[in-house]
Amino acid sequence: MECPCLGRYSWLDFVFAVVGVCTFLFDVGSDVWVAREFYIHGELFWFxxxxGFMLFSSVIVQMFSWSWIKHDSQLKDYDSQTEGRRVLLCGDPKRATLTAFLHVFQLGFFLRHIxxxxxxxxxWWRGDGGSEYAVYLTHDLSLLRLIETFCESAPQLSLMIYIMLHTNxxxxxxxxxxxxSTTSIAWMVVDYHRSLRSFLPNANQQAWPSSMVYFxxxxxxxxxxxxxxxxxxxxxxxxxxxxxxCLWLVFVLWAWLQGTDFMEGPVGEWLYRATIGSIWYFSWFNVAEGKTRWRSVIYHSFIITDSGILLFTWWWLRDPESTKSYYFFFLLFIPLSYLLGLLVKALYYCCFHPKHLKLEGLGKSGEDEMDAGVAQTASLQTDSAQPKVVSHRPQVVNNRMAKHVNNFYSTTVYPVAKTEKQDKNHDGLNTRCWFS
Structure with missing residues (x-):
């Protein structure tokens, strides 16, 4: 089996890593500043x-981060360079204890950035080894930022708009x-999409015009x-x-019925499903193998119905005097924006998504990938005429991103590594060895 490896780490990746930690610190600082303003003005409820949003999001992100670190520490078949780099987040028992301590005090996400x-x-600068593992870390950060976006930024944005409406x-x-903030949330979705695509061998097929339409x-x-x-x-x-x-419980149940298989244990998997429920409250996110078109149709139909009920409730109970300057704009903008979004989404998959490219052995055309949502990626193209070169040197494969890619393509685009425990016991967690 051919085992493609992750891309090379470039200076642009380093720049984005620096910008990412600066953005993270600015976001935390701005949240603390706003909370302080609420407290000073006696607005304790909004404070x-x-x-609550900040703490909830932070706890969720720390739990994912620590769970992944524990899992990564069990992976075997790393080459010597990667084994040396892995101690940055875990390593010896003392450093592992310190890492756990930082996660308990909500500093694990910051540690990953550093x-x-x-x-x-x-x-990049010193020319040391470990390029593949550097890319490995950036993929994890992208997914953690996406989780933080929908667990904190989206609810906070709703709170900001509510305060503006409440105070008139x-x-x-x-x-x-x-x-x-709205633009930032949408861009984070695109950032994760591009991160997932960069995990694929033909990442250069994702052009910026396509990303702009996706955004x-x-x-x-x-x-x-x-x-x-x-x-x-x-x-x-x-x-x-x-x-x-109520909606979160429905979404969690739906994720369970789809048979998600992302984390490495039942507790972690239920954490993942609970997080998916929070994401689905605001945006679609594909989580399981199989055709996604009808799942997307069901989701958007449900959200349109729910949003229609919420919008009608607001219109029925609103104060006519205080809302007369903008109520008609909202009644017109909200349905038209969502309808236009669905049309642009269809346009993306019809004209900008390279769905006509085939992957040998994929088992489905790009048409079946329609509406894969936030994490949907484009079809792969391989040249069957080229001989497959099997490398016996272990390659660094990000299990989490590999599982997502496999789910979205309903096939093994990237074989997934096993932990030592899974390799010995064959416990049926649907993980796949990345070598054969």
Whole structure:
């Protein structure tokens, strides 16, 4: 079996790693500053809500991060360079204890950023080995940032819009901040999409025009959903938690019925399904093998129905006097934006997604990949006339990204590594050895 390896780490990857940690620190700093402003002005409810979103998101991200570190420490077949680099996040027992301590105090995500920067500096500037593992870390960071986006940034954006509606007053900077936050959420989706595609051998097929169209339809679908939730909250704030909980339970059940297989144990898998439930509250995310078109149709139909109910409830219970300047705009913008987003999404898969390219042995055409959503990736192309060269040197393969790619293509595009425990016991977790 051919085992392609991850791409080379470049100076651009290093720049993005530095920008990523700066963005992370700015995001935390801005959240703390806003929370402080709420506290100073005596707005304890909004202060508590903001801190709750921050803490909830941080705990979820730390749990994923630590679970992945524990799993990675069990992987075998690393080459000598990677084995040496792996100690950046775990390594000897003392360093493993320190890593666990930092995760408990919500610093594990920051540690990953610093580790990625340091390893990237060693690889790019000093010319040391470990390029594949540096790319490995950046893929994990991309997925963690996506989780943080929908567990913190999206709810916070709804809270910001709710405050603007509740007070019936907003400064220009608040409008700009809301639009910038919405754009940032949509861009994070694109960033993860490109990260997943860069995991594939033919990543150069993802052109920037294609990414821009991908960004546009995510922006057009996410923005009205966030706005609808904020509008509903402005008239029935006491029911928004119950609404979220009911939909979250439905989404978690749906993820379970789809038979997700992402984490390396039942506890981790239920954590993943719970997180998917939070993501689905705002945006579609494909999680299992098989045809995704009808899953996407079911999801969008459900969200359109739910958003319609929320929007009607707001219109029915709104204060006509305080909302007369903008209610018609919202009633027109929200459905048109979502409809336009679906049309742009269809346009993407018809014209910009390289679905006509075939992968030998893929077992399905690009048409079957329609509507794979946030993590959907483009079809692969291999040249069957070229001889397959089997390398006996272990390659670094990111199991998590490999599983996602395999799910989205319903085949083994990347064989997945086994842990030593799985290799001995064959415990049926559907992981695949990346060599044969």
């Amino acid at each position: 508590s809500a903001l801190l 580790s990625a920067i340091w390893l990237g500096f060693c690889v 007053h907003a400064r220009t900077i608040q409008y700009v901040s809301a639009m910038a 546009l339809w995510n922006l057009l679908l996410i923005a009205p959903r966030v706005l609808t939730v904020a509008l509903f909250t402005s008239v029935l704030p006491q029911y928004i938690a119950a609404h979220y909980l």
